[in-house]
Amino acid sequence: MAPLSFRLFSSPLICRATLDNGRNHHATDASFIRRAADLSEMSAGLTSPHPNFGCVIATPSGKVAGEGYLYAQGTKPAEALAVEAAGEFCRGSTAYLNMEPGDCHGDHTAVSALVQAGVGRVVVGIRHPLQHLRGSAIREMRSHGIEVNVLGEDVQSKVLEDARKCCLLVNAPLIHRACSRVPFSLLKYAMTLDGKIAASSGHAAWISSKLSRTRVFELRGRSDAVIVGGNTVRQDDPRLTARHGQGHTPTRIVMSQSLDLPEKANLWDVSEVSTIVATQRGARKSYQKFLASKGVEVVEFDMLNPREVMEYFHLRGYLSILWECGGTLAASAIASGVIHKVVAFIAPKIIGGSKAPSPVGELGMVEMTQALNLIDVCYEQVGPDMLVSGFLQPVPDLLPVIPSEDATFEIDPSVNPFESSIIFFYKTWDLYGSFSNFSPHPIRMPFGDDYRTWSSVEHYYQANKFVGVENPLAHDCVEKIRTAKSPEEAALVGRSKQRQQPELVRSDWEDVKIEVMYMALKCKFSTYPHLKTMLLSTAGSVLVEASPHDLFWGGGREGEGLNYLGRLLMQLRSEYLGESSVSAENTSLAV
Numbered sequence: 001m002a003p004l005s006f007r008l009f010s011s012p013l014i015c016r017a018t019l020d021n022g023r024n025h026h027a028t029d030a031s032f033i034r035r036a037a038d039l040s041e042m043s044a045g046l047t048s049p050h051p052n053f054g055c056v057i058a059t060p061s062g063k064v065a066g067e068g069y070l071y072a073q074g075t076k077p078a079e080a081l082a083v084e085a086a087g088e089f090c091r092g093s094t095a096y097l098n099m100e101p102g103d104c105h106g107d108h109t110a111v112s113a114l115v116q117a118g119v120g121r122v123v124v125g126i127r128h129p130l131q132h133l134r135g136s137a138i139r140e141m142r143s144h145g146i147e148v149n150v151l152g153e154d155v156q157s158k159v160l161e162d163a164r165k166c167c168l169l170v171n172a173p174l175i176h177r178a179c180s181r182v183p184f185s186l187l188k189y190a191m192t193l194d195g196k197i198a199a200s201s202g203h204a205a206w207i208s209s210k211l212s213r214t215r216v217f218e219l220r221g222r223s224d225a226v227i228v229g230g231n232t233v234r235q236d237d238p239r240l241t242a243r244h245g246q247g248h249t250p251t252r253i254v255m256s257q258s259l260d261l262p263e264k265a266n267l268w269d270v271s272e273v274s275t276i277v278a279t280q281r282g283a284r285k286s287y288q289k290f291l292a293s294k295g296v297e298v299v300e301f302d303m304l305n306p307r308e309v310m311e312y313f314h315l316r317g318y319l320s321i322l323w324e325c326g327g328t329l330a331a332s333a334i335a336s337g338v339i340h341k342v343v344a345f346i347a348p349k350i351i352g353g354s355k356a357p358s359p360v361g362e363l364g365m366v367e368m369t370q371a372l373n374l375i376d377v378c379y380e381q382v383g384p385d386m387l388v389s390g391f392l393q394p395v396p397d398l399l400p401v402i403p404s405e406d407a408t409f410e411i412d413p414s415v416n417p418f419e420s421s422i423i424f425f426y427k428t429w430d431l432y433g434s435f436s437n438f439s440p441h442p443i444r445m446p447f448g449d450d451y452r453t454w455s456s457v458e459h460y461y462q463a464n465k466f467v468g469v470e471n472p473l474a475h476d477c478v479e480k481i482r483t484a485k486s487p488e489e490a491a492l493v494g495r496s497k498q499r500q501q502p503e504l505v506r507s508d509w510e511d512v513k514i515e516v517m518y519m520a521l522k523c524k525f526s527t528y529p530h531l532k533t534m535l536l537s538t539a540g541s542v543l544v545e546a547s548p549h550d551l552f553w554g555g556g557r558e559g560e561g562l563n564y565l566g567r568l569l570m571q572l573r574s575e576y577l578g579e580s581s582v583s584a585e586n587t588s589l590a591v
């Protein structure tokens with residue numbers, strides 16, 4: 001199917017919007033960005049899912065001159081299609097993009113099309129969510145003199161914020177992929193008005209209407225895979241295909257621990273679409289062989305649970321998954337935090353039955369206050385049924401991308417909060433392990449009236465907790481730490497003494513500890529030129545000590561830590577960069 005594009009004056013979709021230079025400016029930008037977002041969704045379900053890109057080109061008088069959307073990965077970019085459609089009207093126009101172009105694999109077609117067409121301004125809904133692509137197309141367009149505005153960064157208002165949200169929603173799977181290590185998962189079920197997904201016999205065909213089931217086919221068409229549990233295979237013998245007459249068909253995935261599954265099942269017919277069975281390592285080897293003989297792929301997991309399975313399919317490149325399982329597996333998936341959105345078809349029927357299954361099994365909640373509240377809930381009537389949908393987890397916002405964004409920018413202005421990459425360091429054997437305080441780089445620091453050598457920054461830092469305290473036990477601590485055989489041992493002594501005998505710790509420790517650390521780091525990086533070079537090579541990146549448990553010096557598991565070690569290193573780097581630019585200036589003056 002050919003990608004759609006629209007030409008000025010020749011399309012019924014021509015839109016007029018009031019463009020004046022002031023008050024309506026934001027409203028106009030918002031409405032064209034929403035239009036780009038809607039457009040970007042037009043290929044959903046027609047091809048294997050991919051990032052959604054739409055582009056609207058508007059003339060200075062507010063008319064749509066051309067539009068386009070990306071049909072499939074590798075086809076002509078939305079921007080190029082819109083430029084072709086707009087023709088001579090591109091010059092001086094504004095291009096609206098729901099998302100910054102990816103320009104993967106060194107392909108710059110999207111940006112080149114806009115530049116060569118003479119587009120004057122580009123409004124971008126959201127930056128590209130993938131770190132390695134983020135900001136590069138924007139930089140490139142700006143370098144060609146195009147004015148680029150990014151919603152939420154250069155321009156802000158309520159209408160623009162709402163438009164930005166549309167852009168986040170339209171690429172929610174990609175954003176989830178960028179922010180978490182699991183695909184975007186949607187749990188769908190059909191239930192009777194009395195909350196049952198089958199009769200107590202297990203019979204479930206059908207609860208929802210034909211119209212609703214066609215909507216399910218569309219949902220399948222927009223997904224990379226559909227998942228069910230073993231019981232649903234045994235009970236329903238489903239096909240799980242998208243039978244609405246067009247487009248893409250998702251892979252079918254069965255999660256079964258026991259592999260106690262039938263020999264004959266619709267899902268084992270892989271002539272049109274593939275099936276993958278995810279199971280527990282070692283389960284029924286003979287049955288695994290049988291499945292393999294049918295062309296069904298079997299993947300074994302050490303621990304078969306929804307999170308492991310989702311992490312695995314994330315690595316296989318899946319963006320979005322539709323869960324069509326019963327309540328047992330649905331509860332397990334919700335409990336492990338992998339379900340992002342719920343779509344429920346509610347049929348005006350009552351089946352009763354105290355043993356009839358419900359959409360979500362045991363979650364261990366005992367009070368209504370523990371209930372999970374959906375957000376951004378939508379209600380829609382589909383034939384006789386009601387469709388209720390909402391998010392269990394919000395689509396992650398892309399701002400900010402770095403921990404302690406404001407503080408980081410203040411410390412090191414070379415770091416751009418919207419475009420920076422993050423360099424994590426933690427263990428000394430990591431790529432940037434030399435940034436760790438445990439790295440084996442002795443430092444010589446003033447101590448009393450003299451200088452002493454410390455085997456690592458950690459030795460020096462830990463010992464300083466007990467310096468200057470008039471107690472022989474504190475002196476012993478200092479010596480014990482100084483002579484500790486390894487940084488780990490020094491840390492162990494320092495931390496346990498601090499916990500067990502807090503009276504031995506100097507009273508001003510909380511006030512001076514950052515300064516102590518800073519002086520030690522400065523000494524380390526000044527003493528070893530190759531470390532200084534390595535630090536300077538990270539300019540522009542945010543440095544984060546990836547300690548999951550130290551929320552003061554480290555970044556924490558979810559970026560909740562204060563990351564003081566990373567901050568001090570960035571401060572030091574900033575000072576070194578300042579020094580080198582001053583010395584470069586002096587050299588050029590001397591010449």
Ligand SMILES: NC(=O)C1=CN([C@@H]2O[C@H](COP(=O)(O)OP(=O)(O)OC[C@H]3O[C@@H](n4cnc5c(N)ncnc54)[C@H](OP(=O)(O)O)[C@@H]3O)[C@@H](O)[C@H]2O)C=CC1
Nearest residue numbers: 189190202204229230231256257258325326327328329332
């Ligand atoms: N109306 C609707 O929308 C739907 C209705 N149904 C109905 O629901 C009923 C089946 O529901 P239910 O029994 O809950 O079936 P599920 O689809 O939830 O299957 C449960 C099975 O999933 C497998 N499984 C693998 N890993 C896990 C895990 N970590 N946690 C939980 N299960 C795991 C196990 O298979 P194994 O035992 O093989 O190891 C388990 O027995 C049927 O009557 C069916 O018709 C089903 C889907 C949708």
Ligand SMILES: Nc1c(N[C@@H]2O[C@H](COP(=O)(O)O)[C@@H](O)[C@H]2O)[nH]c(=O)[nH]c1=O
Nearest residue numbers: 190204206207208236238239240241324
């Ligand atoms: N009963 C029921 C649903 N059940 C789901 O649909 C699966 C059957 O899919 P297929 O074999 O492709 O038609 C079944 O195993 C279960 O996952 N879905 C709905 O939209 N409405 C319904 O009433």
